[in-house]
Amino acid sequence: MQLETDLTGKLLIALPGIGDTRFERSVILLCAHTPEFAMGIVLNKPVEGIDLQDLMEQMGIKMEISLRGVTVLEGGPVATERGFVLHTDDVICDGATMEVDGDICMTATRDILGMVASMAAPRQSVFALGYAGWGAGQLENELAENAWLVCEPDSDLVFGGAYEHKWRHAMTRLGVDLSRLQPGAGNA
Numbered sequence: 001m002q003l004e005t006d007l008t009g010k011l012l013i014a015l016p017g018i019g020d021t022r023f024e025r026s027v028i029l030l031c032a033h034t035p036e037f038a039m040g041i042v043l044n045k046p047v048e049g050i051d052l053q054d055l056m057e058q059m060g061i062k063m064e065i066s067l068r069g070v071t072v073l074e075g076g077p078v079a080t081e082r083g084f085v086l087h088t089d090d091v092i093c094d095g096a097t098m099e100v101d102g103d104i105c106m107t108a109t110r111d112i113l114g115m116v117a118s119m120a121a122p123r124q125s126v127f128a129l130g131y132a133g134w135g136a137g138q139l140e141n142e143l144a145e146n147a148w149l150v151c152e153p154d155s156d157l158v159f160g161g162a163y164e165h166k167w168r169h170a171m172t173r174l175g176v177d178l179s180r181l182q183p184g185a186g187n188a
Helices: 052-059 110-116 138-144 155-159 163-173
Strands: 011-014 027-033 037-042 046-051 071-074 078-088 098-101 104-107 125-135 148-151
Touching: 011 163, 027 078, 027 098, 027 163, 037 071, 037 078, 046 052, 052 071, 052 110, 078 110, 078 155, 110 125, 125 138, 125 155, 138 148, 148 163, 155 163
Parallel strands: 071 125
Antiparallel strands: 011 027, 011 148, 027 037, 037 125, 046 071, 078 104, 078 125, 098 104
């Protein structure tokens, strides 16, 4: 299947009535989009009851700085035991860091966790457990069924901490009048 547009680095914003409770009001950064698959990280669903310091301690990662209170995100329903760090491009792990878009990168190694916990931390970063994934053509079908809107990322949407406001922020950034938004697709 030929992709009309590579959406790598774009944000997916779930529309009401998406039909999957796991993605209701989700904002997802697409980290990869090819004809074979797409994968992204949900940016607005914090994991309850654990912070990044707890996670680092559980993994035995030495910390030079406190990460108490730093949110861990539910990155998506796939591979929920695996961690992913979205971060600025001022820190790179050779052979492991993938450029997502502009100055946004993703790394999924223990090395990046050590950097996040040190004085060599990226300017901005966010940690997520799991990811959202789509098989060949699946995301394109969901887009055609009006399950998602697509927009450009900004620093607040990717790295900001106002998780409960990200969906609304993304929608209003696109000019969507939320009072007029209704679940389900229409036909003309």
